[in-house]
Amino acid sequence: MTRAGSHQAKLRVHRTQIAMNANDRDTAEGILFTDQYQLTMAQLYFRAGIHEQRAQFDHFFRSYPDYGKHQAGYCVNAGLGTLLDWMRRAHFRDEDLAYLKAQKTRAGRPLFGDDFLTWLKRYGGFDAITMRAVPEGHVVHPYAPLTVIEGPLANAQLLESALLNQLNFQILIATKAARIRESSQGRTVLEFGMRRAQDKGANAGTRAALIGGADFSSNAGMSHVLGFPPKGTHAHSMVQAFIAMGGSELDAFRAYAEVYPDDCLLLVDTINTLESGLPNAIKVFEELRRKGHKPTGVRLDSGDLAYLSIQAAKMLDAAGFPETSIVLSNQLDELVMWQIAAQIRDEAPRYGVDPENVIRRLVYGVGTNLITSHGDPALDGVYKLVSLERNGVWVPAIKISETPAKTLNPGNKTVWRLYDQRGLATADLLCLGEEDPRQLEWLILRHPTDHTKFRSLRQNEISSFEPLLVEVLREGQLVYELPTIEHMRAVRQRDIERLDAGVRRLINPHTYHVSLSQKLWDLKQKLIEEAQAQHAIR
C-alpha cells in the first residue's frame, strides 16, 4: 500500500478543480446564506431612505406537520442556539462585498451601488437586532410568534432566509423526535439518520432530535460538540469481512467481544437471526461472562422485529442474560414502534414470554424517518412584517389574504400560555404588547379568524399564566443565558406532560386553542376594514 505523502498534498494537486474550497464554504454558509431578493430589497430600502426605520417581524408556522395518515398535535421549538451562533459569525466580508459589486443588471450595469455596499460593510450584520423568542424545548403551536425580530428594516429583512432555514428545520425534527419518544413509552431512542440526512443538515437534525426526544445519536462529531456520548453497534460489513477472510459470524462476534468486552452489542441478522445470529451471540456472551464481563445486547435490523424480539428475549433469558438490550432498527417511526409494542403484548404470551419483559429491554434506533420527518419534510414557518416605526410611533402592518387564516395578526404581541385548574395548558393567548391578561376579571379568547367562535374564561378558572417569549438579544447584545440541551429536554418533557391527553395523541389529535385577545382581535378587524376601504377607494 502506497503511503507516500500526506493525503492533503495529494488531493490538493487538483484543488482548483474541486467544487468548493474552504473560502467557498465560508461564502456559502456566511451572510450570503440567503435568498438574493433579501439583498435587492435591502438596497431598495436603502435607496428609499427607510433601511434604518425600525421594523418588527414575527416568525411563526401556520400548521402542524401532517404526515398523511397521522398528524402532530403540537410542535417542539428548536434551533435558536444554532441561529444565534450563525448570526454571531455572519458579517459582510470583503469577499462577499466584492462578489456583490461584480453582480450586474440585465443592462450590464452594477446591480449594487458602492454607497449601499459601504453601508452593508459597516452596518449590514445583526448587531442592531433585538430578539424575543420562545426558548428551545418548549411546546409550541401555530400562529403564536416563536421569534420576534425588531431592528432596522434592512437588517431584519436580511435575516429572514437564514432564520427560517435554521428554525423551521429544527422545529420539524424536534417535533418528529418528540412523537417517536412518545411512542417509545419510556424506552431509549437513538438517532441513526446521518446516511439519509441532507448533507451537513444532518448536524442540525441531530441537535434537534436530541432536544425533541432522542436520548443519544450515532453522529460522532455533533454528539461531541453537544456533549453527548455517541452510540452505535456494528454493521453487516464487519461480519461479511470476517466471512470473506475465511472466518465465520462467530469469529466476527468473538473479535468484537475481545475488543469491546464491556460494550458488546452484536448485530445478529447478517446470516439468519434465529438460527445463526442469536445462538452465536449467546455463545460469545457466555464466554464474556466467564471472563467477568456483562454483555450489552443484540441488534435486530430486518424481518418481523416484534416476533424476533420475543424470540430473542426468550433465548437470552434462557441463557441467563435477562439484562441484555434488544436494539431495533430498520425503517422505524412512531407508528411502527407503537405497532411493534402492541404486537409484542399480543403475541409474547403465546410463546410463554412476559411481554413487559421484552418491551422493557427494547432500544429504538431511528434513522431516515426521524431525520427527514418522513411524511412531511418541511414546516411551513414564515417571517412576516407586523409593525414598522413611523415618526417614532409603531404602526402595525397587516397583509390580507383571500384565505382568512393567512391574514396576519398585526402589531407587537406577547404570547401567554394559560393553564387550567388541572394544571394543563388550555390555550395560547396572543395579546397586544401593552396588555396584561393577568389583570382582567374575564378573559375573552377569540378564534383567530372565525368571529363566531370565542371562549370566555373567568380569572379564577386559570391556575397560571406563562409568558412564552423571553428577551434574547437587545441591540445585538445577548441578554439571555443559553440553556444546556439537558435543560431544553426538561422543558420539553414538562410541557408535554402538561398537554391534554387528546392533544398528545399521535393520530388525529385534538386541536389545541391558539386565541387572540379581544384587543388584538379588534385591532386586526380595524386594520382589515381600513385596508379594504383604501382598496375600494382606488
Next chain:
Amino acid sequence: MTRAGSHQAKLRVHRTQIAMNANDRDTAEGILFTDQYQLTMAQLYFRAGIHEQRAQFDHFFRSYPDYGKHQAGYCVNAGLGTLLDWMRRAHFRDEDLAYLKAQKTRAGRPLFGDDFLTWLKRYGGFDAITMRAVPEGHVVHPYAPLTVIEGPLANAQLLESALLNQLNFQILIATKAARIRESSQGRTVLEFGMRRAQDKGANAGTRAALIGGADFSSNAGMSHVLGFPPKGTHAHSMVQAFIAMGGSELDAFRAYAEVYPDDCLLLVDTINTLESGLPNAIKVFEELRRKGHKPTGVRLDSGDLAYLSIQAAKMLDAAGFPETSIVLSNQLDELVMWQIAAQIRDEAPRYGVDPENVIRRLVYGVGTNLITSHGDPALDGVYKLVSLERNGVWVPAIKISETPAKTLNPGNKTVWRLYDQRGLATADLLCLGEEDPRQLEWLILRHPTDHTKFRSLRQNEISSFEPLLVEVLREGQLVYELPTIEHMRAVRQRDIERLDAGVRRLINPHTYHVSLSQKLWDLKQKLIEEAQAQHAIR
C-alpha cells in the same frame, strides 16, 4: 439606533454559551462527520490485523424515489464533487483524536487505544482510497454501482457515512429537479427552497438542483460559489413596508422600478392580483417604457395560478408588454406544474388568449417540494462490502437476505449502458470486472433475482456500449478532471433524451432494465449456494 462596537464584539461576549463555535463546526463537519460505529469497527479491524486488507465497497440504491401518487423512472447522479471536496479536507486533527481518546467504555476504560489513535492520525484519512464513479449528471438506475471504493478495509469503512450522506441527498434532489424540468416543458425553473431546506443542507440541495434541472437558484452564496447569477424578485414585506409608512402598493412598485429599472419583476398579489397588483405593475411598466427601459415581468404567488396567468398575459399584452415573464410560485411541483399548463391550454381560448402565448412566458419558482423531495425525502442508497483481498487474491463477498432483492451482487463489477438501434438506452448491464460485453456475439441479460427472467441480445442489436464508471481517485490521487456544472447539465440532458418515453413518464413510468451478465449471475448463484451450505452444516 445604537451602533457602538462591531457585532462580533457584542455577540462574542457570551461566546462560550453559544451552541457551536468555529472549531466545533470543523469537528462536526470534518472526519467525525460519521456514525460512531465506523470508528469502533475500524478499531476492531485494526486489532484483528485486517485494517489494511484491501476491500471494495459499492454504493448503489435499490429503488427509485416513490412520491406516493407518482414515481421516478430514473435518477440523476450528483454529489461526487462535494464528496471529493469533503474527502480532501477530512483528516484526524489533534482535537478529533483528543476527543476519541477521552471516550470511555461502559466499564470506564478508554474506548480507543493509543496505538489505534496513532494509526488514525497517520493513516486514517482517505489518501489510500481508489474510487471509480459514474460522473455527475448521468441518468442512473437501481442496483448498478454508482461509486466503487477500493482501499484499506478500515479507511473504506470510515468513509461510509459521509459518502452516503452526501451522495444520497444530492441524487435525490437532482432527480426531483429533473422531473420538475421535464414538467416545465422548456420553461425556466428557479430553485427557491432555502427557507424550507435542512439547515446547511440547503447548499448541497441547491447544487444538486442546478445539476438536475433548475436553471438558477435564489441561494446567493451557493450560486456564487458555483458561478451562477442568483435570481429573485421581492417579497410581500416590501409592499407592506411602504403601506405601513403611509404609502401604497404603487409607491412600492415605483420605488422598485427606480432602483431596478432593467430588472423590474413585481410581486402582484400583496393586495389583490387582478384589481390592484397587475394594474399597478402595468402603470409602473409604462413609466419604465417611457424612460427607455424594458420591464421584466410579474410574479404570482397565490390564488389559481393558471387562471391568473391567463389574465395577467392578457392584461400585459393589451398594455403592450408581450415580452414580460410571468413567474409562478407557491407549492409547485412537477404534477402541479403539469396541471397548470394543461389548464391554461384548456381555459385560455375561453378568454380569447392564445394558450401558448401564456405558457411561453412562464417561469417556475419551485421551493419546498424540490429542496425536500416532497413525497419521498430520502434515497435508499447503501454502501456494501462486495470484495476483500485475501493473500493477494480478491474474494467476492456476499450478504444473503430473505428479501432476494437485498442479496448483494458480489465482486468487482463494471456497468455498461446498452443502446439499441434507435440510439435509446435499453439496459444497464452489470458485468464482472474482467468481462468485456463488446466481445460477445450473444449477450444474456439476467434479471438480478428472478432466474426465469432474462433477455438475449445479439451484438448487432446494440448500437453502442457505454461504460458508466470512470476512475476518479487512484490511491488518493485525483485522476479525473472534474467537469463544470454546465457539463453535468449537458450530460443529464443527453441521457434523459436517450431514455425511452415510457421511462421518462412522470407517473407510473415503465421499468428500465438493470441486468446481470451471465458470468456475474453464475458467481452470485455459486456464492449463495456456498453460503447456504455453510450455514446448513453449522
